[in-house]
Amino acid sequence: MAVKDYIRERFFPHMWCPGCGHGIVLNSLLRGVEQLGMSKNEIVMVSGIGCSSRISGYVDFHSLHTLHGRALAFATGVKMSKPELNVIVPMGDGDALAIGGNHFIHAARRNIAMTAIVMNNRIYGMTGGQYSPLSGYGTAATTAPYANIDHDFDVVQLAKAAGASFVARTTTFHARQMTDILKSAIVHDGFSVVEILTQCPTYFGRKNKMGGAAEMMEWFRDNTTPIGSKAKQENPDLIERGIFVQEEKQEYCAEYENVIKRATGGRS
Amino acid sequence: MNDNIKFVQGNEACVEAALYAGLEFYAGYPITPSTEIAEHMAVRLPKLGRRFIQMEDEISSICAIVGASLTGHKAMTATSGPGFSLMQEGLGYAIMAEIPCVIVNVMRGGPSTGLPTSPSQSDVYQARWGVHGDHAIIALTASNHQDVFEMTVHAFNMAETYRTPVILLLDEVIGHMRERLEIPGPEAIPVVDRLRTSVRAGIDYHPYLPREDGRLPMSDFGSEHRYNVTGLAHDMWGFPSSNPGVVHGLLRHLTDKIKNNVGNITRHKEYYLEDARTVLISYGSSARSALHVVEHQRARGERLGLLELQSLWPFPYGLVEEKCAYARNIIVVEMNMGQITRAVKRAVKDPERVVLANRIDGVFITPTDIKNILRLIQGKGV
Ligand SMILES: Cc1ncc(C[n+]2csc(CCOP(=O)(O)OP(=O)(O)O)c2C)c(N)n1
Ligand code: SF4
Ligand SMILES: [Mg+2]
Numbered sequence: 001m002a003v004k005d006y007i008r009e010r011f012f013p014h015m016w017c018p019g020c021g022h023g024i025v026l027n028s029l030l031r032g033v034e035q036l037g038m039s040k041n042e043i044v045m046v047s048g049i050g051c052s053s054r055i056s057g058y059v060d061f062h063s064l065h066t067l068h069g070r071a072l073a074f075a076t077g078v079k080m081s082k083p084e085l086n087v088i089v090p091m092g093d094g095d096a097l098a099i100g101g102n103h104f105i106h107a108a109r110r111n112i113a114m115t116a117i118v119m120n121n122r123i124y125g126m127t128g129g130q131y132s133p134l135s136g137y138g139t140a141a142t143t144a145p146y147a148n149i150d151h152d153f154d155v156v157q158l159a160k161a162a163g164a165s166f167v168a169r170t171t172t173f174h175a176r177q178m179t180d181i182l183k184s185a186i187v188h189d190g191f192s193v194v195e196i197l198t199q200c201p202t203y204f205g206r207k208n209k210m211g212g213a214a215e216m217m218e219w220f221r222d223n224t225t226p227i228g229s230k231a232k233q234e235n236p237d238l239i240e241r242g243i244f245v246q247e248e249k250q251e252y253c254a255e256y257e258n259v260i261k262r263a264t265g266g267r268s
Numbered sequence: 269m270n271d272n273i274k275f276v277q278g279n280e281a282c283v284e285a286a287l288y289a290g291l292e293f294y295a296g297y298p299i300t301p302s303t304e305i306a307e308h309m310a311v312r313l314p315k316l317g318r319r320f321i322q323m324e325d326e327i328s329s330i331c332a333i334v335g336a337s338l339t340g341h342k343a344m345t346a347t348s349g350p351g352f353s354l355m356q357e358g359l360g361y362a363i364m365a366e367i368p369c370v371i372v373n374v375m376r377g378g379p380s381t382g383l384p385t386s387p388s389q390s391d392v393y394q395a396r397w398g399v400h401g402d403h404a405i406i407a408l409t410a411s412n413h414q415d416v417f418e419m420t421v422h423a424f425n426m427a428e429t430y431r432t433p434v435i436l437l438l439d440e441v442i443g444h445m446r447e448r449l450e451i452p453g454p455e456a457i458p459v460v461d462r463l464r465t466s467v468r469a470g471i472d473y474h475p476y477l478p479r480e481d482g483r484l485p486m487s488d489f490g491s492e493h494r495y496n497v498t499g500l501a502h503d504m505w506g507f508p509s510s511n512p513g514v515v516h517g518l519l520r521h522l523t524d525k526i527k528n529n530v531g532n533i534t535r536h537k538e539y540y541l542e543d544a545r546t547v548l549i550s551y552g553s554s555a556r557s558a559l560h561v562v563e564h565q566r567a568r569g570e571r572l573g574l575l576e577l578q579s580l581w582p583f584p585y586g587l588v589e590e591k592c593a594y595a596r597n598i599i600v601v602e603m604n605m606g607q608i609t610r611a612v613k614r615a616v617k618d619p620e621r622v623v624l625a626n627r628i629d630g631v632f633i634t635p636t637d638i639k640n641i642l643r644l645i646q647g648k649g650v
Pocket of ligand 1: 049050051052053068091092095119121123126127
């Protein structure tokens with residue numbers, strides 16, 4: 001199947017600004033799904049609210065566009081009630097880690113099989129450029145006119161500590177790596193977290209004088225490096241890319257089958 | 269002894285009824301006085317090969333049941349005051365996206381943490397208007413365990429029939445009290461199953477296009493029809509739309525499907541109403557004290573009657589008006605500052621006939637409390 005067969009053409013053109021990184025994520029994700037040869041009927045995409053979350057309307061999967069921050073909670077109900085479904089949960093940085101932070105750590109802790117994609121543009125795009133928990137100290141936003149004093153989360157460390165069994169990071173500059181990582185995340189049997197650094201030229205870029213989309217993507221190229229690279233040893237400020245955690249750990253729905261066995265005395 | 273006869277708490281009666289109605293998925297977060305519902309679910313569901321999950325809060329609980337309902341499974345959650353407040357956003361989502369599910373609120377005293385272990389009926393209006401935006405809602409209640417059973421099944425039936433969340437308002441007395449319950453035999457109470465679309469694969473399925481009878485057949489996530497579900501205003505495909513005609517039609521549909529079916533949704537009971545000059549109106553545990561008063565005064569020759577409401581929203585205005593037409597006095601008995609009293613006053617002619625007999629101090633309203641009001645009305649003094 002071609003990538004365009006995974007898209008709901010009826011609902012285009014999309015609502016994203018020119019140069020927005022969210023479209024690159026959509027493209028790389030669909031390539032991954034296509035390469036895995038997955039059927040559209042087995043995929044449920046659950047998203048929250050934000051520019052990033054609009055991705056679920058454009059794909060020809062079962063799609064559930066929910067509430068700001070709550071995508072993982074809805075997804076938990078979908079997955080647990082029908083474990084054979086493949087659940088993909090794209091989220092914005094504010095969506096996943098501000099309002100949805102509690103659901104994020106608890107879904108990771110349960111290790112319930114789904115792919116959480118954090119589309120990290122370090123800003124609240126949809127509401128017009130307020131700071132998010134991933135904006136970082138010293139950045140500018142409409143609600144941080146005198147520079148942000150909030151420190152950011154490290155999504156990778158947070159996901160690891162919370163118990164996610166697959167944790168990775170990439171950027172929109174590295175579209176091919178993004179596809180490879182997303183493929184591994186989707187087939188992983190457990191809670192997978194993929195942080196994707198993506199650009200919001202309209203707000204984060206403009207507010208922080210980062211230039212347009214092309215310059216912002218070059219920033220991703222120049223400021224990231226593969227995990228454990230020599231460059232990282234020389235320049236600790238570089239952000240690492242790649243798969244940080246990929247471990248086998250009992251998955252939640254599979255574990256619940258054991259609960260059923262114990263409750264029924266093995267009769268089920 | 270007959271296995272179908274039990275001596276249980278109201279919360280357990282609710283669990284048994286939900287299973288009878290075909291519940292397959294429960295998500296919840298513990299809170300007094302609803303916790304026994306979660307505990308019994310945790311025991312009972314896996315024994316039947318069905319699923320239970322304790323979520324991280326009430327917000328996620330209601331979201332999870334919506335997700336489970338979309339895969340084709342009957343789903344519910346249970347909570348009390350503070351948790352019910354947290355569920356309002358998800359409840360609004362279920363209304364907007366038309367996802368059948370059941371939310372039980374075993375009411376306790378509020379506001380805030382209030383009185384965790386004391387009875388109250390003060391969430392009646394939150395059930396009606398807790399969700400932002402214009403909408404309609406179905407809220408049911410019960411005054412004894414047999415009725416808890418029936419109304420729980422009714423809640424699931426209404427949820428499936430009208431593709432909507434349904435609220436079951438119990439209270440601390442009903443939830444915790446132990447009483448006899450006879451589990452009805454299979455099929456003794458009709459159970460409404462999920463209405464699934466007959467549209468075949470490859471043919472355009474419209475998840476939000478009502479049939480001629482107003483019902484909207486569903487398609488389970490994971491089956492052949494792929495469609496979009498959103499809390500945004502949407503068209504018949506479920507795709508976001510801000511077209512004024514589409515938005516208007518959607519809002520009208522969401523309210524009309526309930527407003528136009530008040531007769532099918534409403535349940536009530538009546539005692540001695542035929543010749544009653546004083547009509548008591550009550551619901552939930554308060555109705556037990558009200559019935560006691562009615563029977564006691566009847567024995568003394570006074571013409572009292574009781575209208576017990578088993579459904580609160582949509583409010584049965586026509587029914588209340590009719591039953592109160594010849595009453596000299598109407599006494600609404602409830603454990604709040606007059607939430608249903610307000611609706612009753614709107615329903616009847618000459619609303620100055622309506623008085624409130626209530627308690628709001630966390631103490632169960634007794635027949636004596638009601639009799640005191642009755643004496644006041646009768647000019648006998650207390
Ligand atoms: C409960 C609630 N609070 C606030 C909002 C408003 N809101 C919509 S999207 C959003 C933030 C979006 O930022 P992010 O999650 O980073 O996604 P992006 O738009 O940047 O892709 C906010 C605050 C909302 N929809 N719901
Ligand atoms: S506001 Fe930012 S995140 Fe939203 S579509 Fe525009 S560029 Fe993308
Ligand atoms: Mg963002």
